Amino acid sequence: KAYEIPVSADVTLGEFKEAFHKQFRKYYPTRQSFKLGNREGEPVPNAKALSGDDTSLADLGLGDGAASSLLFKDYGPQFSYRGVFVVEYAGPLLFVLLYAMRPAFLYGPDAASKPWDPVAKLGVWCWTAHFAKREFETFFVHRFSRPTMPLLNLFKNSIYYHTFGLVIGYPLCHPDFTAPASELQVQIACGAFILFELGNLICHIMLRNLRPAEGSSKRPIPSGFLFDLVACPNYTFEIACWVAYSFMTQIFFCYLFTIVGGLQMWIWAKGKHRGYIKTYGDEYKKLRRKPMIPFLC
């Protein structure tokens, strides 16, 4: 369907989206996506979704002929990007704290008064610290490139984190929790966990400092620290954390969490690696970095 919305081409993309929203109330600005096209509805070659709310439509290429109209696409219902993070991490945080109270309906009548294995207590502290750190980073460290993401992601991501929170928290706080036989294993794993958490935090802070502002989608090539070896050292440290936690607590569902999370992060790391190659070409390629695992992959 074709609509005529009279605007001058030096209106910015952001202003245009507001005007579009006024006319089509259903499509708030973060749901709107536009590509350049001609009057017949055919996109220009290699058309990409226009971005840059402060850029004028003229500067984005809107003009005559092949790029004289804007082709609309609906991204679907959106939810706050930061909001999704807050909700998805709150689940694991909350559930383990609730399990730690050892409610009778889950663990039996005198479960709350039974002694705690010190490794289980350690596991609860480390888990809580991990997700509290994530919430902290969500509010104070991360600079997101987009204000929203598809609403469906809220449910997909929450189901993922909340389910693992539920199935890992239960055995962790169970009165019959069995610690690894070797105390040394627990100590080394715990030390490693703390170091890797710090490494992950450092990477997040470095990434934040590279991005000029919230909402910017700039991705300068990072350098220094583990960035010299891999595209996504934050993921490297994250997966290392969970490997350490798995050795520390020996919880089966944590092994699964580690493997599934690791796989997903590796896929994301490959994507980011390809993104750097696409944006920077040889400048990035000559650095000989791997996506997530140094020297390997």
Added chain:
Amino acid sequence: FFPENTFAMKPYLLLFNVACAGGWAYVLFIIATHFQAEGKPEDVWAKVEMPLKYVQTAAVLEVVHAMTGIVRSQVATTFLQVLSRLAVLWAVLDVSTDAQQHWASTMMVTSWALVEVPRYMFYFFGLLGSVPGLFFHLRYNLFQILYPTGISGEIMCILAALPYITESQVYSVSMPNTHNLAFSLPMMLYLGLAVYVPGAPFLFFHMIGQKKRAYKKRAEKQKSA
């Protein structure tokens, strides 16, 4: 890892799809002849058990196809679909005679078979280039009846099997154990039932959306042909 047109993948997939369609058609044949000979619903499982297990378990390969890229499906959705079928087949139906003899299990298996035959034939013809009208219409219309009957069948089988599964603790693992595994099959099944509440309408309406898009595409293709 492998693009769709890797050598020998097409003949393999053609064979896979037609074999699965044949397997499910055989399941339907068994059920149909059973009732034609005035057999009772309680006795269906004994006859249908082996072919059903083979053809439904073979669906695991569809996840492998999606992972290797020789079929363009999303790994996550395929994995969930196959997992839920296998869970109902092996962790509910196979363990509980109450579920096996319930008429709902016959309704469920019949629904599965009636959906799967057109689905595999649809893929088969898709690989060859064009899907005949018959299988196109069956795939995008039968589900409107078969999703409700299949899903209610699954729910009823789970409910029928729960007393035995809870009492026997079959497939459940309790603590203490070295790797701190606590798995309660009854809990999982209750969770599954809860997921059906939003999940079933979601799947249904998702398929409705697929149907609209498929018909639109087919109409455009036929217009330009």
